[in-house]
Amino acid sequence: MKLFSQLRWFFKLQWKRYLGAVTLLVAIAMLQLLPPKLVGTIVDGITREQMSGRTLLMWVGLIIATxxxxxxLRYVWRILLFGASYMLAVKLRENFYHQLSRQHPNFYLRHRTGDLIARATNDVDRVVFAAGEGVLTLVDSLVMGCAVFIIMSIQISWELTLFSLLPMPIMAIFIKRFGEQLHNRFKTAQAAFSSLNDRTQESLTSIRMIKAFGLERYQSRLFAEVAKDAGSKNMLVARVDARFDPTIYLTIACANMLAVGGGSWMVVNNQLTLGQLTSFVMYLGLMIWPMLALAWMFNIVERGSAAYSRISSLLTEQPEVADxxxxxxxxxxxxEFNIGQFTYPQAESPTLENIQARLAPGQTLGLCGPTGSGKSTLLALVQRQFDVTDGDICFHSLPIRQLKLDEWRARLSVVSQTPFLFSASIAENISLGKPDATQDDIERVAALACVHEDILNLAQGxxxxVGERGVMLSGGQKQRISIARALLLDCEILVLDDALSAVDGQTEYQILQNLRSWGEGRTLIISAHRLSGLLNANEILVLQDGRIAQRGSHAQLSEQSGWYRNMYRYQQLEAALDE
Incomplete structure (x- = not known):
């Protein structure tokens, strides 16, 4: 029942639908009380030979009309009630997606993709089912059960009613105990389902590597173990679930036995008529649904409660990067960069120290250095994936941590070192951030990224x-399409995080020349391992162990002894040997 309290925000939001559905359910419950009364009247009238054929047809017609x-009425309340519960699914998934989009990378280190998918699909479905069927069974069982109990007690015999319902308290004790067990076991089963989702997602996304290394049997064995574990945990849920129906039917059987036995004794002793006993047994039959519904409600509500606790644990998690x-x-x-120190969460030593730089509009900043020197970390701080722990990054002399996150990121176009393409057409991938872009705009930025001719050579242009994750394209094509996508946004600051590593030297040169003409008045930050991409940068920062080891233009650094000159000469020699 805790779930209904947790969802009261939604019930308030959709109170008209729920009020209409509950009103109709009450009306239906009242109408269902009419046929047993009419049947009892018909039985007594026939047995006493006091009912004409015309009267009999009238009562039968009334039963049919009822x-x-x-x-x-059932048709209408289903539309109202289940329509509202489906809107809950939309609301929960919208909130869930919004929450995921606000989270910072550390969040995705703690939560795996398969688990998040399970919570957004299977868990939401369970909550929605509880908000629909759960409300139905709660209202219907309470209204019908109370109405039938009152009718049997007042109009027939309160002694026989109490006698017949003696097994009910025992059933309630068992149902409550089963409900608690079901909650705990279902929560464990959902966690196992998340693990199964994780294994499935990882296997599908890495299928090329699995086949390349001949790991099919090994991965199949791992998958079978996870599937077996999920199956065993769901079997524990099924064992508790299977106890509900026998308990209910045994209770109903005992209640019927007591009703027939006690009622027969009362008929023999002229305390009841045969028609009244017939009506009583029919009313008791109407009590079967409330009892079944009560147990079913505990079942689905406990499942929904366990699922909602998994969803709400994520919805209530505050982003580590505050707006x-x-x-x-x-x-x-x-x-402006004025970083005293930055340390990753849960890391012991700082990743960046003493980083100072100033970048005016229209200027280009180059970042280079050995692997692990902190280049990508610095770019992550610019995007506010993390906040600087000591110091600030400022824009318009304002620390970016004080700026609205959406507005700041709207000023950035970012191309990461691992480009991601959606399973859609090339045009749709390029226009991702600007869906209303014209074909001319798309082709213009594709030409700037030197991928226009490649696209035209494809069968459908x-x-x-492109297939899932751009599987139909080469690494260089994916990088250039990602650059075109960033250029289409026409943002003030363009960030290239080793985004030209998969293209040849000539194409890289042409793209950089195009960016110079495109980026007039715009700020450009380029991180690269291949130093030829930094030749025209206004300033180059050489990072080593998170610190600035060298800084200056290409001409200045080429004259200084150190990592930059050594690496540049090595890359020139390598290029000459390739030629």
Whole structure:
């Protein structure tokens, strides 16, 4: 029952639908009390030979009319009640997706993709089922059960009613105990389902590597173990679930036995008529549904409660990067780095120390250095994937941590070192951030990214489906399409995180020349391992062990002894040997 309290925010939101559905359920419950009364009247009238054929037809017609009315009302309440519960699914998934989009990378280190998918699908379905069927069974069982109990007690015999319902308290004790067990076991089963989802997702996304290394049997064995574990935990749920129906039917059988036995004794002793006993047994039959519904409600509500606890644990988790209060000033501004120190969460030593730089509009900043020197970390701080632990990054002289997150990120176009393409057409991938872009705009940025000719050589051109994660394209094509996607946004700051590593030197040179003409007045930050991509940067920072080891233009660094000159000469020699 805790679940209904947790969902009261939604019940308030959709109170009209729920009020309408509950009202109709009460009306249906009242109408269902009419046929047993009419049947009892008919039985007594026939046995006493006091009913004419005309009267009999009238009562039968009334029973049929009642049944048709109940049918129509059931149709309407289903639309109201289940329509509201489906809207809950939409609301929960919208909130869930919004929460995921706000989270910072550390969140995804703690939660695996398969688990998140399970919570957004299977767990939400369980909550929605409880908000629909659970409310139905709660209202219907309470209204019908109470109404039938009152009718049997007042109009027939309260002694026989109490005598017949003696097994009910015992059933309630067992149902409550089974409900608690079901809650705990279902929560464990859902966690096992998440693990199964994780294994499935990892196996499908890495199928190429699995086949390349001949790991099919090994992976199949791992998958079978996870599937077996999920199956065993669901079997524990099924064992508890299987106890509900026998308990209910045994209770109903005992109640019927007591009703027939006690009622027969009362008929023999002229305390009841045969028609009254017939009505009583029919009313007791109507009590079967409330008892079944009560147990079923405990079942689905406990499942929904366990699922909702898994969902709410994520919905209530606050993002580690807090949103700012200030709007980003209009116009292009100076980007300043004044980082005293940055340490990753749960890391012992700092990743970056003493990073100072100033980047005016229209300037290009180059980042280079050995692997693990902190280049990608610095770019992550610019995007506010993390916040600087000591110092600030400022834009328009305002710390970016004080700026509204959505507005700040709207000023950035980012191309990461591992480009991601959606399973859609090339045109749709390029226009991802600007869906209303024209075909001319798409082709223009594709030409700037030097991928236009490649696209035209494909069978369907810009309408070619790239497959999941761009499986139909080469690494260089994926990188260039990602660059085109970033250029289409026409943002003030363009960030390239080793985004040209998969293209040849000539193509890289042409793209950089295009960016110079495109980026007039725009700020460009380029992180690269291949130093030829940094030749035209206004300033280059050479990072080593999270610190600035060297800084200056390409010409200046080429004259200084150190990592930059050594690496540049090595790459020139390597290029000459390749030629």
């Amino acid at each position: 049944a048709l009315t109940i049918y129509l 700012g209060d200030l709007s980003v000033p209009a116009g292009r501004g100076v980007l 810009y309408q070619t489906e």
